[in-house]
Each structure stands twice: as C-alpha cells, then as structure tokens.
Amino acid sequence: MITTSRPPSAHSSNTDADPFSVLLRPPASETEHERVARLQREADAKRISDSIDEEIKADRERMRKSKQDIRLLLLGQAESGKSTLQKQFQLMYNPSGLDEERLSWRSVIYFNIARPVRRILDALEAFGEGDDDDDLISEAAFASTPDTPTGLPVAADLAEQKSLSPSQASLEKKVAQLRTRLSALLGAEATLADRLSGGVNVSGSGKGSVFVRTGWQSRTLGLAFGKARERTSSGGRFSFTGGRSSMEYKSSDMELQARQAQAEEDKLIAEVASVLTNCQGDVKELWELPEVKKLRDRRRLKLEEWADYFLDNISRVANPGYIPTTEDILHARIQTMGVAEHVFDMSVHGRTVRWHLYDVGGARGQRHSWIPYFDDATAIIFMAPVSAFDQYLDEDPRTNRVDDSLQLFKQICSNPLLKRAHLVLFLNKTDLLRSKLAAGIRVNKYITSYGDRANEYDAVVAYFKAHFTQVHRRNNENNRVLFTHLTSVVDTKAMQSIITDVRDSIFRGYLKSAALV
Ligand SMILES: Nc1nc2c(ncn2[C@@H]2O[C@H](COP(=O)(O)OP(=O)(O)OP(=O)(O)O)[C@@H](O)[C@H]2O)c(=O)[nH]1
Numbered sequence: 374m375i376t377t378s379r380p381p382s383a384h385s386s387n388t389d390a391d392p393f394s395v396l397l398r399p400p401a402s403e404t405e406h407e408r409v410a411r412l413q414r415e416a417d418a419k420r421i422s423d424s425i426d427e428e429i430k431a432d433r434e435r436m437r438k439s440k441q442d443i444r445l446l447l448l449g450q451a452e453s454g455k456s457t458l459q460k461q462f463q464l465m466y467n468p469s470g471l472d473e474e475r476l477s478w479r480s481v482i483y484f485n486i487a488r489p490v491r492r493i494l495d496a497l498e499a500f501g502e503g504d505d506d507d508d509l510i511s512e513a514a515f516a517s518t519p520d521t522p523t524g525l526p527v528a529a530d531l532a533e534q535k536s537l538s539p540s541q542a543s544l545e546k547k548v549a550q551l552r553t554r555l556s557a558l559l560g561a562e563a564t565l566a567d568r569l570s571g572g573v574n575v576s577g578s579g580k581g582s583v584f585v586r587t588g589w590q591s592r593t594l595g596l597a598f599g600k601a602r603e604r605t606s607s608g609g610r611f612s613f614t615g616g617r618s619s620m621e622y623k624s625s626d627m628e629l630q631a632r633q634a635q636a637e638e639d640k641l642i643a644e645v646a647s648v649l650t651n652c653q654g655d656v657k658e659l660w661e662l663p664e665v666k667k668l669r670d671r672r673r674l675k676l677e678e679w680a681d682y683f684l685d686n687i688s689r690v691a692n693p694g695y696i697p698t699t700e701d702i703l704h705a706r707i708q709t710m711g712v713a714e715h716v717f718d719m720s721v722h723g724r725t726v727r728w729h730l731y732d733v734g735g736a737r738g739q740r741h742s743w744i745p746y747f748d749d750a751t752a753i754i755f756m757a758p759v760s761a762f763d764q765y766l767d768e769d770p771r772t773n774r775v776d777d778s779l780q781l782f783k784q785i786c787s788n789p790l791l792k793r794a795h796l797v798l799f800l801n802k803t804d805l806l807r808s809k810l811a812a813g814i815r816v817n818k819y820i821t822s823y824g825d826r827a828n829e830y831d832a833v834v835a836y837f838k839a840h841f842t843q844v845h846r847r848n849n850e851n852n853r854v855l856f857t858h859l860t861s862v863v864d865t866k867a868m869q870s871i872i873t874d875v876r877d878s879i880f881r882g883y884l885k886s887a888a889l890v
C-alpha cells in the first residue's frame with residue numbers, strides 16, 4: 374500500500390490559497406473511505422465534463438459542415454406541385470424511402486376518392502333541387518331506372534310529388550340510390566381526414582382542406598422513412614424522426630400506445646379497402662353518368678385533377694391487395710402544413726454535398742411559416758401552375774390563381790433576405806394546360822388582358838412566361854439570373870433530366886459563392 378499526501382484542507386491556515394480551491398478542499402477530518410468516494414465522484418464529474426466538451430466540439434463541427442450544406446426552398450401557392458416535386462427528388466436520391474412509405478399512401482388515395490364521390494353526389498342533388506335544364510338529364514338515366522328495392526320513391530312518384538319532369542325525377546332517384554349504396558364510403562371520408570390530419574383543423578386555409586404535418590406517413594403506418602424537421606416561426610427547431618426514434622417511444626407505455634394506434638390504423642385501412650372493393654361498381658356508375666360530364670362541361674361541378682386520375686383508375690385502386698404505384702403516389706393529394714425538411718446526400722461531379730429540401734405549405738394561412746427559412750437559403754424553386762388560369766384560391770375565391778402566383782413571385786423576388794438565393798421558376802402543370810386548351814377553355818374568359826391572342830399552348834405559355842419574367846426584371850436589384858423551366862412534375866422521365874439540370878446549376882452557383890467567401 375502506498376500513501377499519498379493529502380491536499381491542503383479547507384480548514385488549513387494557509388491564507389494565500391485561491392479561495393475556490395479553498396472551498397473545494399476536502400475537510401481535514403476526511404476518512405480513507407470518504408476520500409475514495411470523493412475521488413470516484415470527481416472522476417465521474419470529469420468524465421461527464423469531458424463528454425460534454427466532446428459534444429460541443431462535435432456540434433461545432435456539424436455546424437461548420439452544415440454551413441456548407443445546400444438549402445433548397447420549394448415555394449409557391451397551394452396545389453402548385455411542391456410536394457410532388459419533392460417526391461421526384463426522393464425518387465432520384467432516396468428511392469427506398471418512397472418504397473417504405475408506399476403503403477401509407479393508401480389512406481390519402483382512398484380519401485382522394487371518397488371526397489370527390491361526395492362532391493359529385495352533392496352537385497347532382499343540387500341540380501335536382503332547383504335546376505330545370507332538361508337537356509342536362511340524359512335519357513339513359515331515365516331508361517335505366519330499376520324498381521326500387523330500397524323503398525325509394527319511383528320516378529313517376531317523385532315527378533308527381535315535386536312537379537319535376539320525369540327525367541329529373543329519374544335522375545334524383547338514381548342519385549338517391551347511389552348515395553345509399555355509397556354511404557359506407559362517404560362515412561369513411563371524415564374518418565380518413567381525421568386520421569391524416571391527426572385531428573388538427575386548420576382554419577382560414579380553404580374549404581374543408583385536410584392538412585398533414587411532416588412525418589404523417591409514420592403516424593399512419595409506423596414506418597421509418599427518413600428525417601423530417603420543422604422550424605417554428607420563432608426560429609426554434611423541432612425535429613422529428615420517423616419510425617422508432619427515441620423521441621417517439623421513450624417508454625414501453627408509449628410503445629404500446631404506438632402499437633395500438635398502428636393496429637387501429639391497419640384496421641381502418643383494411644375496412645375502407647373492403648368498402649371500396651364492394652362499392653367500386655357504384656363509384657364507376659356514378660363517375661360515368663352522362664350528367665356528371667355535362668355538369669363538368671358547364672363548369673357547374675369543378676373537380677380537381679387528382680379526382681379524375683383516381684376515379685379513372687377506380688377498378689385498379691379498388692382491387693383487394695392494392696399497393697399504390699409510384700404514379701399513384703405522384704398524383705395523390707394532401708396539403709402540407711408548415712414546413713417539411715427532407716435531407717438527401719447528393720454526389721455532384723465527384724463531390725458529396727448534403728441537400729436540405731424544404732417543402733412548404735402554400736395556402737395563404739401557411740405562408741408565415743416560410744420566413745425562418747429565408748436567411749440561409751441557397752436556392753429557391755418557385756412553382757407557378759399555369760393550368761390554373763381558370764381557377765380561384767380556395768382561401769380567397771375572388772383571387773385568380775395565376776394572379777396570386779404573380780403577386781407571390783413578386784414578393785419572393787423582392788425579399789431582401791432571399792436576394793442571394795439562386796432563383797429557379799417552374800411554370801408547372803403544362804400537361805393540364807394542354808388538356809384545358811384542347812377542351813376549348815378560353816384563357817381570355819378568365820384573364821381579360823390575354824385579349825384576342827391565340828388560345829393555343831405556345832402562345833399561352835409565352836404570355837405567362839413574359840409576365841413572370843417582367844416581375845423578375847422589375848424586382849431584381851442584384852442582377853440575379855432567373856432559370857425558367859416548363860414542367861409537368863408528375864412526368865417522372867422528363868423531371869429526371871430537369872432535376873439534374875437544376876441541381877447542376879444550383880451547384881455551380883454554390884461553388885462560385887463558396888470560392889468568393
Ligand atoms: N397533372 C398534373 N398534376 C400535378 C402536377 N403538379 C402537381 N400535380 C398534382 O396537383 C396536386 C397538388 O400537388 P402538391 O404537390 O400536393 O401541391 P403543393 O404545392 O405541395 O400544395 P400545398 O402542400 O397545399 O402547398 C397533386 O394531386 C399532384 O399530383 C402536374 O404538373 N401535372
């Protein structure tokens with residue numbers, strides 16, 4: 374056994390000692406047992422202190438590295454295609470992530486079917502109530518009215534009771550029958566909306582919109598699908614990692630709850646899937662009613678593009694064991710709430726750089742949440758849906774969507790916090806623009822300044838492009854270049870080369886500014 378000299382006692386008479394060490398000195402009466410315990414405590418404290426130092430060092434290193442990351446903001450009004458573009462990035466740079474969340478898209482797709490089904494029924498009923506445009510009622514609807522096993526009134530009775538024409542009464546009866554047969558699907562709409570939004574209602578952002586926060590896929594399916602983060606408008610950070618993160622399952626209680634939620638979710642989806650399998654014939658019958666086409670042609674029933682896509686594909690989607698295809702996922706629609714961050718490591722010309730993609734909610738009530746992301750943005754892709762010339766904002770039905778896009782683009786171009794950001798403009802939904810023009814929808818009916826220019830794709834695109842370019846030119850203090858692309862972001866093949874092109878131009882700008890710093 375060796376003996377060591379004791380440190381001077383706190384009660385020592387040495388008055389020259391540093392007052393802190395005096396305070397820390399062990400009492401003179403310390404026993405050997407107490408001394409061993411104290412040394413152990415001191416060693417533990419040092420270990421903890423060293424590990425904190427290590428963490429601080431690693432944090433600094435992360436910060437230094439993350440300053441070199443590329444931050445790309447996807448901006449634009451609601452429905453402009455930001456989340457769809459994000460999915461295309463995911464397909465290119467993290468395809469396994471999309472595979473992992475594939476099944477969770479069923480709830481969105483079923484919701485994308487249930488809601489338009491209800492809207493079609495409502496529109497047909499509203500027609501029956503006050504509209505006596507006989508031409509709208511097809512003979513087919515009248516002729517195919519069967520006797521009613523459900524006890525619903527027959528066409529002749531209805532006509533007599535409400536003094537409707539026989540054809541109107543026939544349609545009303547058919548719609549009533551379809552509503553009864555589709556009641557289980559209609560009932561699922563609210564349940565699905567509630568599950569998707571996690572019970573959150575967002576006011577002031579459009580009629581009956583369903584918003585999802587980042588990470589909804591793991592809430593609806595309990596999957597690990599990659600990292601997603603949010604910044605609050607005060608600049609603080611909330612981070613969320615999908616799947617079994619320590620944050621999600623801190624205790625076995627929470628794990629149990631998550632398992633129960635997952636089991637309920639699976640049950641709900643299985644139930645809706647079987648409802649859809651059973652009523653697919655009715656959905657098809659409703660969708661194919663000639664009156665639906667007529668109401669749409671006369672613009673008395675406006676359905677969004679995803680309704681067309683999924684109702685056209687109803688037999689496939691309603692198949693038992695349905696798994697969404699990539700194209701289905703690209704067409705699925707759910708509104709983004711707040712800002713979702715997606716992180717990809719991209720190798721560009723032999724150099725790997727971390728990219729942070731920020732997919733924002735574009736509705737007016739969501740735009741305030743963009744601001745904390747402005748000051749360190751490397752680049753912006755602004756998305757303007759040019760097919761929306763005949764549409765108005767859900768959140769403000771007096772504002773034309775293209776006009777809103779132009780106003781928003783002006784704010785983005787002139788924002789001083791964004792003046793260094795590389796600027797890319799996607800004039801999106803060009804496929805839908807082509808279809809609308811081919812269907813004879815006239816631009817000058819909605820945008821009077823279009824005048825008597827040709828109602829053709831090239832002329833319309835040139836007109837909109839000129840307006841966006843002019844907004845940029847008038848709000849371009851920094852002489853920054855605007856890179857414009859005509860896009861249909863649901864077109865995967867075309868998007869692969871556009872994304873590569875955009876990626877390279879952002880990367881070139883990034884290298885240039887890195888060299889200047
Ligand atoms: N046909 C077609 N559909 C598109 C195109 N771009 C987007 N869509 C569809 O439009 C709908 C809305 O797209 P999102 O990507 O969800 O829009 P968003 O900009 O993220 O909307 P918010 O999250 O509300 O801000 C989805 O159903 C997409 O599939 C396009 O170029 N062509």
Ligand SMILES: [Mg+2]
Nearest residue numbers: 455456708709
């Ligand atoms: Mg979105």
